[in-house]
Amino acid sequence: EVQLVESGGGLVxxxxxxKLSCAASGFTFSNYYMAWVRQAPxxxxxxxxxxxxxxxxxxxxxxxxxxxxxxxDNAKSSLYLQMNSLKSEDTATYYCAxxxxxxYWGQGxxxxxxx
Amino acid sequence: DVVLTQTPSILSATIGQSVSIxxxxxxxxxxxxxxxxxxxxxxxxxQSPQRLIYLVSNLGSGVPNRFSGSGSGTxxxxxxxxxxAEDLGVYYCMQATHxxxxxxxxxxxxxx
Numbered sequence: 001e002v003q004l005v006e007s008g009g010g011l012v013x014x015x016x017x018x019k020l021s022c023a024a025s026g027f028t029f030s031n032y033y034m035a036w037v038r039q040a041p042x043x044x045x046x047x048x049x050x051x052x053x054x055x056x057x058x059x060x061x062x063x064x065x066x067x068x069x070x071x072x073d074n075a076k077s078s079l080y081l082q083m084n085s086l087k088s089e090d091t092a093t094y095y096c097a098x099x100x101x102x103x104y105w106g107q108g109x110x111x112x113x114x115x
Numbered sequence: 116d117v118v119l120t121q122t123p124s125i126l127s128a129t130i131g132q133s134v135s136i137x138x139x140x141x142x143x144x145x146x147x148x149x150x151x152x153x154x155x156x157x158x159x160x161x162q163s164p165q166r167l168i169y170l171v172s173n174l175g176s177g178v179p180n181r182f183s184g185s186g187s188g189t190x191x192x193x194x195x196x197x198x199x200a201e202d203l204g205v206y207y208c209m210q211a212t213h214x215x216x217x218x219x220x221x222x223x224x225x226x227x
Contacts, residue, residue: 037164045156045164045207047216061116061215095163100211101154103175105163 002026002104004096009109012086022079022096022106029077030054033100036070036081038092039108046092049081050100064090086113117142119208121219127227128198136222138208140189145212152211155184155193158221159204167206168193198224 008020020036036048049070050059058070069082079096093108118141128134144151155168166175168184171191181196195202203226208219 044205044221045158045209045218047209047218050216059214059216100216101152101166101169101209102164103166103169105165107163 002098004098004104004106006094006096006106006109009094009111011112011114013115014087014113016086017082017084018086018111019083020081020094020096020109020111022081024077024079024096024098027098029072030074032098034070034072034079035097035099035102036068036079037095037097037102037105038090038111039095040089040092043092048094051079083111086111088113116215117144117210117213117217119210119217119219121206121208121222124220124222126222126224128224129227130198130200132198132227133194133196134198134224135195136193136206136208138186138191138193138219140191140210142213143188144191144210145188150212151187153184153186153191154209154211155182156207156209157202157204158207159201162204164207195224200226 003025005023012018035050051070055072067085071080091113095108096106098104120139122137151171153171156164158164172184183194205221205223
């Protein structure tokens with residue numbers, strides 16, 4: 001059974017950093033593109049980052065480019081999102097997801113950016 | 116960036132009714148590799164999104180065949196042939212042809 005379990009969320013002050021992790025199981029992690037998608041409270045879905053199978057290619061929207069870094073450790077079947085210079089508008093539930101048009105999603109982890 | 120415009124934003128339906136949701140793109144979603152990376156998702160209240168349709172018209176694993184997707188280029192449609200209670204929630208289209216990938220604003224399906 002495919003499982004994606006996010007961790008690392010919480011309350012953080014504006015301007016600070018936070019790193020999210022996603023533990024994957026039930027499939028060959030290294031064979032799939034992986035992504036982070038977020039959803040602000042009562043809002044729609046926003047794509048945050050995608051990483052290629054080897055990690056050599058990464059993609060971001062302008063809203064997070066230069067502040068967020070997606071990475072992966074294929075040996076540990078783990079996906080990460082390093083978030084720096086956090087802003088209040090980054091407050092959201094962050095989902096780890098498998099694939100370019102994700103067919104598996106984690107349960108999400110909440111990140112709240114507030115002083 | 117590619118803008119996906121979903122209509123309607125709210126859809127009221129009775130059980131058994133057939134409904135359609137439109138997703139229009141500001142650019143063609145046909146990729147140079149010949150694929151069209153257009154997807155449909157359903158997010159039920161309090162749950163993570165679930166993929167229904169991939170590459171415009173392919174039914175996801177375990178997805179009931181009352182769901183169907185169609186379209187090409189810039190115009191796409193999700194159809195539900197006979198709404199059931201478990202279909203209630205918010206539907207999103209998403210494109211992954213052009214970076215940055217983008218989602219539509221969502222269509223909320225509710226009971227009439």
